[in-house]
Amino acid sequence: MRIGDAARRAGATVKAVRYYEALGLVTPVRLGNGYRDYDEHDVRIVREIRALSRLGIPVELTRPFLDCIESGRPHPDDCPASLAGYQDAIDDLTRRIDELSDRRAALVRQLHEAAHRNSTVPRGEPVHDFTRLPARLPVPQDDGACDHLPGLALPRVGLTDTDGRTVRLDAPGPGRTVIYVYPLTGRPDRDLPEGWDSIPGARGCTPESCGFRDHHEELVEAGAGRVFGLSCQDTAYQREVVERLRLPFAILSDPDLRLADELKLPTFEAGGQRLFRRLTLVLRDGVVEHVFYPVFPPDRHAEQVLGWLRAHPA
Structure with missing residues (x-):
């Protein structure tokens, strides 16, 4: 089949299939006229690459999973090298999450410091309230919810x-x-x-x-x-x-x-x-x-x- 047909059956773009081929992950047969001929195996490889990419595994690191298929295993993660690929991806995500968490914590600290600094002035000077009431706020109505309170003794709280x-x-x-x-x-x-x-x-x-x-x-x-x-x-x-x-x-x-x-x-x-x-x-x-x-x-x-x-x- 032609590249457009293969891409459509695999749910990918023609550009993506060409990129996978450039990396040597997809290897269609060359016909005598120079055209590439893709078969169902190529379509499956493209689908597996896309599925692994959605899990966060870079296209360039899908080779162990594809080699597992080439070896005749029914699933791309039936091989030890595939499991190691999962672990590497997990470790990479963990490092990135830790880095993002550290950056977020630093930003929160900076925000708190700046907000506190800009809303606090030395004693003896007026405090400028940075929180102003917006215009046209809805006015609460008296629904009688507190009519019973005058004369009431407070509980032992x-x-x-x-x-x-x-x-x-x-x-x-x-x-x-x-x-x-x-x-x-x-x-x-x-x-x-x-x-x-x-x-x-x-x-x-x-x-x-x-x-x-x-x-x-x-x-x-x-x-x-x-x-x-x-x-x-x-x-x-x-x-x-x-x-x-x-x-x-x-x-x-x-x-x-x-x-x-x-x-x-x-x-x-x-x-x-x-x-x-x-x-x-x-x-x-x-x-x-x-x-x-x-x-x-x-x-x-x-x-x-x-x-x-x-x-x-x-």
Whole structure:
């Protein structure tokens, strides 16, 4: 058969068949008129080369497998040399994977270092929040999911904060405690869940935290004995955020959403994870005195809490 017919039967291109022939892997018979005549054996050889190439074995290294066929074995990997070819290919892939893993780790470190360096400035200078709220974010609606909370006593739940302490929510301390609950804080070296901006009330955790940071002294003066953030992210993740944003208060970690289950707080799913909906609790002696829900816009929420505290002195 002609080269075009052989290539079509083998599922290859004419150019590929000519390349295999140039390497001496395919050896068609030469007719008297100088034309090459390919047979079913040549078609099989081309198919085997393509199958091995899909496994990651370079065309140039398929010779041991083809020699195995030429020796009369029914399969190209029935010979010891073929098994050695597999192992060589595996070893090569392992080296490449290790090299790529090392390069990826170096890039992640560089990204983290650059992001942290560019978002942290010396104390005493203003922090420029690189995360701005996009325009036209969907506004969350009040669905009544927090109507039952005022007057409710908090359960006997202890959560770890970023200072390494266990904070008892039913007994956080005398006077008022403000806890702003949020879904998750983004980091410059991490991607947010897909479609994050389209979820009402999801976007804005960093600006919200920065707002509570910037108004922290005023909140304390207005009667907030303690201010905490709270999310389901682990303490190590939260500690990086506290250090990068220079938060003067601790963040509480509730990875199992125990508080959501105990108080029936609203949650939502994103990126395969259950997350808190954004809300703020004002506690007084372990009892919910006031709830802010829904919270919008998050970057101005600390001002809303401050206004409420001033209007409702303890």
